Amino acid sequence: MTSPRQSVSPGKLWGMRRLADDNGLWKMVAIDQRTPLFGPIAAKRGAAVAPTEDVIRVKRLLARHLTRQSSALLMDPQFAYPDSISELPAHRGLMLSHEHSETENTPGGRKSVPIPGWSVAKARRIGADAVKVLVWYRADAAPDVRAHQEAFVRSAAEECARHDIVMLLEVLIYPLPGEDPASLTPRRTQLVLDSVRPFCDPGLGIDIYKLEPPGPIHAVPAADGKEASSLQKGYDELAAMIPGPWVMLSAGAGAEDFETSLHYAYRSGAAGYLAGRAIWSEAFDAFPDYDRLEMLLKTRSRDILDRLNALTDAKADVKPAQVQTL
Numbered sequence: 044m045t046s047p048r049q050s051v052s053p054g055k056l057w058g059m060r061r062l063a064d065d066n067g068l069w070k071m072v073a074i075d076q077r078t079p080l081f082g083p084i085a086a087k088r089g090a091a092v093a094p095t096e097d098v099i100r101v102k103r104l105l106a107r108h109l110t111r112q113s114s115a116l117l118m119d120p121q122f123a124y125p126d127s128i129s130e131l132p133a134h135r136g137l138m139l140s141h142e143h144s145e146t147e148n149t150p151g152g153r154k155s156v157p158i159p160g161w162s163v164a165k166a167r168r169i170g171a172d173a174v175k176v177l178v179w180y181r182a183d184a185a186p187d188v189r190a191h192q193e194a195f196v197r198s199a200a201e202e203c204a205r206h207d208i209v210m211l212l213e214v215l216i217y218p219l220p221g222e223d224p225a226s227l228t229p230r231r232t233q234l235v236l237d238s239v240r241p242f243c244d245p246g247l248g249i250d251i252y253k254l255e256p257p258g259p260i261h262a263v264p265a266a267d268g269k270e271a272s273s274l275q276k277g278y279d280e281l282a283a284m285i286p287g288p289w290v291m292l293s294a295g296a297g298a299e300d301f302e303t304s305l306h307y308a309y310r311s312g313a314a315g316y317l318a319g320r321a322i323w324s325e326a327f328d329a330f331p332d333y334d335r336l337e338m339l340l341k342t343r344s345r346d347i348l349d350r351l352n353a354l355t356d357a358k359a360d361v362k363p364a365q366v367q368t369l
Contacts, residue, residue, distance in 0.1 A: 151185025
């Protein structure tokens with residue numbers, strides 16, 4: 044299934060090509076996680092706050108061992124970029140996150156804000172090929188929360204257009220205040236579809252969509268099993284909404300579940316993946332044993348990347364962008 048093609052400027056086109064491999068497929072690794080690292084590191088160190096030196100060291104090892112098999116790397120500008128950029132080969136793409144890891148939590152839902160003191164202009168100035176903007180979104184959140192989140196995305200997209208840099212949008216659902224997280228599971232397909240819908244206007248200027256599975260994240264039904272047809276409908280509906288190319292995120296899934304989800308995504312026209320924990324969480328579980336962590340990155344994580352890349356080569360959909368006439 045293909046999506047409507049949208050034109051992009053030469054600068055954005057070059058950035059999209061920089062993020063892809065030689066065949067135009069996106070095999071991208073994320074190490075920009077902050078909260079998912081802070082908590083476990085602090086707990087294992089028996090500290091109230093994760094030591095900064097541990098956060099930096101973990102990210103540097105992720106960058107060192109996972110870039111050779113990826114087409115691009117997603118970093119955060121506070122912890123990963125300063126000490127890990129030297130691990131990124133010059134022929135690999137660079138993405139930098141825009142959103143703060145902390146949100147403004149209101150009775151009506153979460154409001155996203157940029158990283159304090161950070162901007163699209165600074166990301167462009169230090170060499171980024173793309174800016175990743177994560178927005179938490181629930182269609183049933185309070186009206187002022189929805190308006191804030193939509194304005195947050197629109198503002199970032201306008202900045203990206205101004206600086207001619209790729210805008211990569213990540214949309215995630217979340218439990219509203221007082222809501223049992225488990226209650227989202229049976230409603231995931233509709234919640235995900237409803238969360239993406241407000242950002243499907245081609246006029247927004249979003250170049251790549253980074254989307255979560257519109258269905259189970261864990262215990263994903265086999266792509267050729269009895270439940271596959273029903274689950275595939277959600278992926279097809281999601282793809283039909285998107286006005287440009289999209290990639291799948293792992294959303295905290297394990298490696299096997301994420302690989303299964305990719306089968307569904309590629310049948311619906313996804314052009315690759317942008318994943319983090321599905322690739323390196325098993326290695327990170329070894330923290331603070333850095334020797335074992337590094338050994339697992341060299342073995343288990345690289346094996347996972349090999350499998351994901353082979354599947355992407357075989358099944359992903361290349362969607363060449365069109366350059367606008369200047």
